[in-house]
Amino acid sequence: MQSLAPWMGILSWLWAAAVAAHPTPPAIWAESAMVKVRPETPPRFQPELELTAARNEFASFQVVLHGGSAGLRSVSASPPGFEGRRARIHGEDVLLYREALLDITTPTPPGTAGRWPDGLVPDVDEVVGEKRLAFPFDVPAGESRALWVDVHVPAHAPPGRYSGGVRLKGAGFVASVTVHLQVVDAVLPSTSSLRSAFLLWPPHVCRAFTGDPLCPVETQVRLLKRFHRMALEHRITLASGFPRQVDQPTWDLPDYDTFASRWGPFLAGRAPNRLSGARMTAMQYLGPGNGASLAEFQSQAEARGWLSRAFDYVGDEPPYGTSWAEATARAGLTRTVAPRLRTLLTTTVTELENHGLLEDIDLDTVLVNFIDGTLPPYVGNQRPKYDDFLSRPGRELWLYQSCASHGCVPGEPPLPENTPGQGWPSYMVDRSAAKARGMQWLDFVEGARGELYYQTVGLLSTAWTTQFRFNGNGDGTLFYPGLPSIIGGTTEVPLPSLRMKLIRLGMQDYEWLKLVSDAGDPGYARAVARQLIPHAWAVPDDGAAFDRARLLLIRRYQQLRPECAGP
Template sequence: MPSIRPLRLALLSLSVALPAFAASPAVWGEGLMVKVRPESAARSATEVRLTAARNEFVSFQVALHGGDSGLQGVRARLPSLEGPTKLQGPDVTLYREALVTTKKASVAGEPVGRWPDGLVPDTDEVAGEQRTAFPFDVPAGEARAVWVDVHVPKDAPPGDYTGTVTVEAAGGFQRQVTARLTVVDATLPSTSSLPSAFLLWPPHVCRAHTGREDCTPQELQPLLARYQRMALEHRFTLSSLFPRKPWPPAWSDFDATWGPYLDGTAPTRLPGARMTSLEYVGPLDAQNLRDFTAHMKAKGWLDRAYVQLGDEPPYGTSFEQVHATAELVRQAAPGLRTLLTTNSHEMGNHDLEGLVDSVVPLVNHLDGTEGTFRGDQRDTYTDFLKRPGTALWMYQSCMSHGCAYGTNAPENKPGAGWPSYMLDRSSAKARAMEWVTFLEGATGELYYQSVGMLSTAWTDQYRFNGNGDGTLFYPGTPAAIGGTTDVPVASLRLKLIRQGMQDYEWLKAVSDAGDPGFARKVARELIPAASRVPDDGAAFDAARLRLIQRHQELTAGAEPAPDAGTPPDAGSPTDPTDAGTPPEDVAEGPPAETPTVRPGEDAEAGAPTGGCTTGGGGSAAVAGSLLFAAWALAGARRERARKKVCQRPG
């Protein structure tokens, strides 16, 4: 028998002589729930599928991998989505995702390095100017992404819409990703049904955009108004962005600047969007409180105005100061709402129930894991809420990731943890807060700061032990993004907060249409407890689709079908930057007692203290949504509803 050794040697020589396989650059469609980091692997989905109501935003991504050669001079365009009408112009916006490099993780165990967050627009949504999103390069062996926003106008007919994102690069490189959008017969309100008060300290904006500390109101107010417009287009309100000096302001100037945002006449893409809160930021003395309240009442804005009694007593403010301020407000401005960041236990222990109108506990204290706050604490607010005019709001702080490094580790294990607005946490964490708010029966959301590190946002946002804590915007100076007009630039997290706000609208819509139990069931199956927010973007998208389907059944006359429970498992990836492998072709006191620093401001820096798919879930999320659609809508009686809600089979 002849030896096979020579044959083996020949084969070995042949294998050595063969050139290594060269990885080509790749472009693919991705949902909004995946953070495309430079380390992300290439995928192959050529479509994304989206579902939306009228007056709703949907988002998706077009991701690129440089392969072995890299890509130079990348540009992307999406002229329109066409269907029963054409969606184009300001309703379609493309952004380049800028990277922020973290040096220390917000939560131990999260990757340190480059994270996508700042969204440099192609044509910005505020001034309408061309910016420097394109062209850009994709290094060899790395990934980058383009973010796409689509706003469905209020008058857009329901139906199917299709658009093509074309990506081009040097050397004749061209790829396309198809976006298929189903618009259902429903309309989301322009003004969020969930009031919010996201705080903004104006000197931070002055410093970031001018390099100075002494902006005049004439310089600052137009810029602040642009920040308010962007906030309203992301369905939340910047409640404290008014310049503090001079005070009182010239009310005619105040009304001219802020009246359109309070009355719903500002030129936002959400027509009629109004601010849902307005903080008194003047001196805490009787005359100024009285004059402010009288003006708010005369203009019809008093129902949204409030004054903070303090910040997290006894840490930010003493309980004695809280009592003094509350009694002053009750005497001088009895119609002005009072707000305090505290919890039911402290409120009872310090006799504050009759002095506080809006109580705002931490999410960690409303559905907690430790001591007095272990388990759902909603019932401890029942008696307080019986008094007319009271409200329960909620907020998150550095306690979501750990105000001291490494704390809260038991909750922040892989696949779980608190809602969080940190840029190096999963997309699901940033989308979850409004779901938890709904589950707890809270009716508003507070966030302590939105521009805390605006001046260094492009390079460093590490604050209160978290990357992005209190910084949700980027300064869109001409030096940073081109153009001639200074504008705010959205973070990727703003888009996820907006998605959470829109999810809340669907939860409320199903409840208002007659099935609050279903809405609560869907939300609780998604988030078993506030400390157990999953990282699975597909689960969020599937839950949203269930809400849309149920709403269509309740409002379109289709015979309701019993909920069949949890949809088939589409995969639950634990890596917050990776939602799984896609299918091959589809991604789916009196003045003397008044402190010199207002509650919620830092004495040293003047900074507030404190601690079917919508383009979501990535490729696996979209695939999961398609799985869900096929599963949830099975049966002849549901066929009519299916045609109204979900995308067509792939």
């Protein structure tokens, strides 16, 4: 049989010659926030984009560049200003980032290896306002790269239609994309209606920014203030983000006046922030586990207006992270010496009842896999089981997600729920944008008043190169370290991940669900949410479905409040 090798060589040469004779031009287009742009994303034609937002809401979109056959060199961009009939949105209300790629070698089951967008390098950072190294950059031939644009609609912006364009230039080209923004006559609150306790371990911050996990308290204070600002601008609260004594799990607390001078502005809504007046919605007690310290904290927190948001985390996932005996003892102590300080435990109401803790736990914080599950004993909708507990004064249901949504142990078979088009909500890098936006919709439909996330800086020190932890990429890491050696400038700052932007979109979706409910149609809000996510394990991958559902809520709110229908 004659070898095909010579013919294959000729065909390859002919193909290369054809490509050279007909090169693919570069492409630049506007894209929604709900697409994760990977290098292999193909070019498309979409020179314009339509957005809708309330006042005091963030609207986000992307600008995507495909290199074509030759690539693009020395690309830079200018942030748009949005012009309306009576006002302009510009300056610090419009931020531009270059999306960095994380090279994933071990995917989150059942994900795909390769390069995924996640880190965001700002043109001008939102914390200290320094020019950074987002630009210029190159786009390799045959690959795509993306920019992320945040637009904060000022609370005083007149309703109406605004238009703006992102201008791009590089070696041999100038281009632009146009975005139209419809501002509706509604105002989102600066402080999130859904409470959150996203936790932060300061030694991880120290390691990332100083190389030593045991950095001085003064350094912790300086860095953590920047983290709190970043979190509040993304509508989440770093409930444990306070300095620790060096090499100790308890907080550094010289006295409560010093604590209040450092952290009171974040708790009271006086800290600088584009969301003017944004306050922390949760605060974890981090002092010694003795009666005197707990009682003093209750007294101080009550006097300073913090107590309604404070909690004592009495145990974690007993019997695994904490024994039932330890959780019972701590809850009993807190209830005795600080009865107005609320207690939080990560478990189910069934386990609370089995261990005699129904009277001692205020915030029952339940794994999302156990509120509407697929495995015994939590198959199906478990929410009615919580009604009696929630009828008691001061009781709340909170939800959280964990590695249980993808499998915590390498080598385990992928969860059957996580198939294309559906799956558990997930804050992993190598999941669809929709998965990161879905949790807050579930918080709403299940009647949860808050959301817990166990860690936000777990692998902060290696975030630019690897975040693989507990069998997931990004598990427990939502920030990036903005070191001058990496992003330019002179001041170190925390940087948001693309996932934090998507979480903020979910938090804003929660506000729209609540607005429609409070305006008189909670049934409609629940129906829209359930149509989008019929089960906790069935979050779709279709990002556009989230945008469509949100627009349904906006239109219904305008019907319920005709004075807010706008021009």
